[in-house]
Amino acid sequence: MRGLGRLVLAAVLLFLIGPFIIICLAGLSAGETLAFPPQGLSLRWVARVFEVQSFRSAFWLSIWLGFGATLGALLLGIPAAYALERYDVPGRQVVRNIVSAPIVVPGLIVGLALLRHLVIPAGIPVTLALFIGHTALLVPYAVRIVSASLQNLRVDMEEAAVLLGASRAGAFFRVVLPNIRNGIVAAFIIGFVTSFNQVPVSLFLSGPGVSTLPIDMMFYMEFNYDPSIAALSGLLALMSFAIVLVAERLLGLSRYV
Amino acid sequence: MFERRGIGLALMLPATVFIAFGFILPVLILLAGSVQVGGAWSLGHFVEFFSSPLNRDVFWRTFRLGLLVTGVSAVLGYAVALAIVDSSPSAKGRLVGLIVLPLMISPVARTYAWVVILGRTGFLNVALTGIGLTDEPIRILFTETAVFIGLIQLFFPLMVLPLVSALENLPADVVPAARVLGASWFTIFRKIILPLTREGLVVGGTLVFVGSLTAYVTPAILGGSRVLMLETLLYQRVAVANDYASASVIAVILIVMSIATSVLLKRLATARGER
Numbered sequence: 001m002r003g004l005g006r007l008v009l010a011a012v013l014l015f016l017i018g019p020f021i022i023i024c025l026a027g028l029s030a031g032e033t034l035a036f037p038p039q040g041l042s043l044r045w046v047a048r049v050f051e052v053q054s055f056r057s058a059f060w061l062s063i064w065l066g067f068g069a070t071l072g073a074l075l076l077g078i079p080a081a082y083a084l085e086r087y088d089v090p091g092r093q094v095v096r097n098i099v100s101a102p103i104v105v106p107g108l109i110v111g112l113a114l115l116r117h118l119v120i121p122a123g124i125p126v127t128l129a130l131f132i133g134h135t136a137l138l139v140p141y142a143v144r145i146v147s148a149s150l151q152n153l154r155v156d157m158e159e160a161a162v163l164l165g166a167s168r169a170g171a172f173f174r175v176v177l178p179n180i181r182n183g184i185v186a187a188f189i190i191g192f193v194t195s196f197n198q199v200p201v202s203l204f205l206s207g208p209g210v211s212t213l214p215i216d217m218m219f220y221m222e223f224n225y226d227p228s229i230a231a232l233s234g235l236l237a238l239m240s241f242a243i244v245l246v247a248e249r250l251l252g253l254s255r256y257v
Numbered sequence: 258m259f260e261r262r263g264i265g266l267a268l269m270l271p272a273t274v275f276i277a278f279g280f281i282l283p284v285l286i287l288l289a290g291s292v293q294v295g296g297a298w299s300l301g302h303f304v305e306f307f308s309s310p311l312n313r314d315v316f317w318r319t320f321r322l323g324l325l326v327t328g329v330s331a332v333l334g335y336a337v338a339l340a341i342v343d344s345s346p347s348a349k350g351r352l353v354g355l356i357v358l359p360l361m362i363s364p365v366a367r368t369y370a371w372v373v374i375l376g377r378t379g380f381l382n383v384a385l386t387g388i389g390l391t392d393e394p395i396r397i398l399f400t401e402t403a404v405f406i407g408l409i410q411l412f413f414p415l416m417v418l419p420l421v422s423a424l425e426n427l428p429a430d431v432v433p434a435a436r437v438l439g440a441s442w443f444t445i446f447r448k449i450i451l452p453l454t455r456e457g458l459v460v461g462g463t464l465v466f467v468g469s470l471t472a473y474v475t476p477a478i479l480g481g482s483r484v485l486m487l488e489t490l491l492y493q494r495v496a497v498a499n500d501y502a503s504a505s506v507i508a509v510i511l512i513v514m515s516i517a518t519s520v521l522l523k524r525l526a527t528a529r530g531e532r
Contacts, residue, residue, distance in 0.1 A: 005340035009352070012337050016359050016410060019370030022380060026373045036373050036380040080272035087265025095269050098276050104515055105284055106471035108488050109508040112495060113283035136280040139272055168264070197363040200473040203492065214365045218477070221369065230373060233366030240362040248354060 020237045027231030034227050045231040055232065057209075058216035061127075062196050065212060069134035070142075070191035074184065076135070077142030082172070084143070085150040086158075100140045107137065107200030115204045126210050133201040138191040145190070149183025150176075189247050193240065288512070291505035306506040312490070316510070319487045322401065323469040326408045330416040330465050331458060335450075338420035353421065356414050364411060364474045371407050371479055372398060399481045407475040412468045416461035423457025424450070459526040467515045487511055 022036055027045055029038030049055055080099055084092060102110070110133055119129045153176065161171035177184075199214045206215045213236075221229045294301040306312050341352045359367060374380045375397040382394040397403050427450070435445045451458075476486040485493065487507050494503040 005336055005343065008333065008336040009340040012333060012413070013352075013355055016413065017355060019367065019374060019410065020359075020362065022373055023366065023370040033378075034373060034376070035378055035383075037383070076272040076275055079268040083265040083268035087262060087268070089262050089265040089269065095273050098281065099272050101276060101281055104512065104519070105280075106473075106488060106508075106511050106515070108471075108473055108491055109284060109287065109511065110280065112491075112504060112508070113287040116501070117283040117286045118279070132279045136276055139276060143272070193361050197365075199364065200488070203473070204495070214363055214474075217365050217369075218474070221372075221478070229369055233363070233369050236363045236366045241358065244354075244358055244361050 020234075023230050024234035024237065027227055027234040029227045029230070031227070033225050034230060038227075045227040046235070048226075048228045049232045049235065052220075052228070054211070054216050054220070055213065058211050058213040061130075061210070062213040065130055065134055066192040066195040068131055069138055069195045070188050072131070072135040073138035073142040073191055074146075074187060077139050077187075078146050078184070080139075081143045081146035081150060082176070085147055086155070099143050102136045103140045107133075107198065108203060110136070111201045111204035119205070126205050126207065130202060130205050130210075130212070133205060134195045134198060137198065137201055138195060141191055141194065142187050145183050145187040146180060149180035153179050185250070186247070189243065193243065284508075287505055288509055289505075290501060291509045294502075302502045302506050303509075306503055311485075312503075315485045315487060315490045318401070318484070319470055320514075322405060322408065322486065323466050325405060326412060326469045327416075327462050327466040329409060330413050331462060333413065334416035334420050334461060335446075338417050338424050339450075341417075341421055342424045353418070356417050359410065360414050365478070367411065368407050368475050368478045371403065371410075375403050375406070375479070398479065399483045401480070401484050403479040404476050404484050404486070407479045408469050408472060411472065411475055412465040415464040415468065419457040419460040419464075420454060423454035427453055456526050459522045463519050463522050467518055470514055470518075471511055 025038055026034060026036045028041050028043070029035060030042035030044065031039030077099070080095070083089060084096060089095075114129045114133050118124055118132070119126060124132075157175050157179070158171045161175045162168065166174065197214060198212070199218065202212045202215050206212060211219070217229055217232060291302050292298055292300060307316075337356075341349055341356075344352060372379070376382070377394045377396070377398070379398070381397065382391075385391050386394065431449055431453075432445060435449055440448070471488060472486070473488040473492070476484060476489045477492070480486065480489065482489075482493065487510065491504050491507040491511075494500040494507070
């Protein structure tokens with residue numbers, strides 16, 4: 001039985017990872033159309049990715065959106081998680097349900113709802129709606145990860161600090177925050193990657209000129225069959241790989257996923 | 258725990274208000290649109306939606322693919338999780354890392370890789386015609402099979418991770434004890450491993466099933482307009498036909514199905530656990 005298990009494991013890993021190797025190679029093709037095995041190796045399509053104007057602007061929008069939404073989710077989520085873990089407030093369960101609501105609603109519906117019932121009636125700019133949608137999406141992650149970190153931190157530490165004369169806020173900033181730092185960093189990385197890769201929430205909120213990178217890729221591949229999307233996909237895969245590697249080295253990210 | 262409730266409330270307020278007004282309210286207004294026809298309450302949109310054979314097809318396809326992806330992920334998931342738990346501690350960390358890695362990579366990149374593999378001039382067809390198994394390239398892209406393959410790759414890790422942690426929490430000597438007493442491998446799995454890891458299975462199963470129901474990118478790229486799922490149908494109804502009534506009906510179906518699955522499976526796990 002053990003041998004069979006190993007075999008299945010190897011096959012599954014090949015199935016999970018193999019496509020990324022293939023897409024990296026397809027992106028290095030010298031040919032005009034998408035093909036694997038590649039027709040000769042060259043960096044021309046990799047170079048082309050950096051020349052396409054819409055990819056460039058979409059990339060920067062995705063980067064800023066990822067940082068902004070993650071920061072927003074943490075600024076909202078850390079105090080909420082702290083209150084949920086440390087204060088005996090009536091209606092705690094209701095608040096917990098409200099802040100985890102974004103998990104149960106499919107992203108496409110969120111995007112459509114924001115477009116129809118926020119952007120259009122309230123005249124909110126799309127970029128702000130993108131920010132609201134992405135932040136809402138990330139709040140549940142932020143609350144959950146920070147809550148888990150707080151549960152691992154003994155309450156006595158704060159109480160000791162307060163008994164020794166620190167204020168509540170002082171104890172929070174000087175004792176609690178440094179101790180849950182790893183959880184916050186993990187939440188930041190997971191939040192950024194989630195926002196950066198997000199498609200459904202952004203789909204309805206994108207248009208010409210305002211589009212995140214994955215959305216722009218999807219629009220581009222509808223009308224083009226050249227290897228540039230393969231090259232860009234390969235670059236994104238390598239970027240995620242680098243982020244995971246660094247995060248794993250820094251704080252053992254797999255414990256938080 | 259701490260006495261001053263006012264501070265606690267104040268700390269929760271920003272997140273609660275933001276989610277309530279920036280998220281829940283717009284979604285509720287959208288959902289309300291499904292039960293209103295011309296300003297009056299009515300289930301007319303639902304009747305209309307399900308009277309179309311195309312829509313019914315899409316509904317059942319979504320449900321069927323969700324079940325299939327969950328079932329296959331569960332079977333493969335146990336095999337993989339058992340093999341991982343069985344390996345040395347240093348290899349274990351690396352294997353879990355490899356399983357998790359795809360989760361961090363853009364779903365668009367992940368799915369596009371399958372276009373390169375499954376397309377008409379893709380890797381698989383080149384290989385198949387190369388060895389002479391077929392003369393004509395076979396159509397895999399834009400079929401349910403392609404969507405199924407893409408969904409498995411996307412959601413399989415979400416099944417394995419909870420199973421690995423459930424298996425690690427098994428009491429160390431129950432399996433060897435059963436083996437000493439002469440139980441077959443299948444009996445051990447059915448009578449010991451399955452009941453004791455049921456919670457992990459339910460967590461993974463919920464994530465995979467709900468994920469498959471509500472996936473957008475994979476069906477859009479690998480299924481196109483031939484293999485519509487509920488989410489791709491929703492997008493099409495709005496983007497192509499400006500049909501918000503159908504869109505809100507699909508939204509209600511998806512949300513109800515997701516919540517029902519989560520609640521039902523959670524019930525199932527705890528009910529069995531109490532025995």
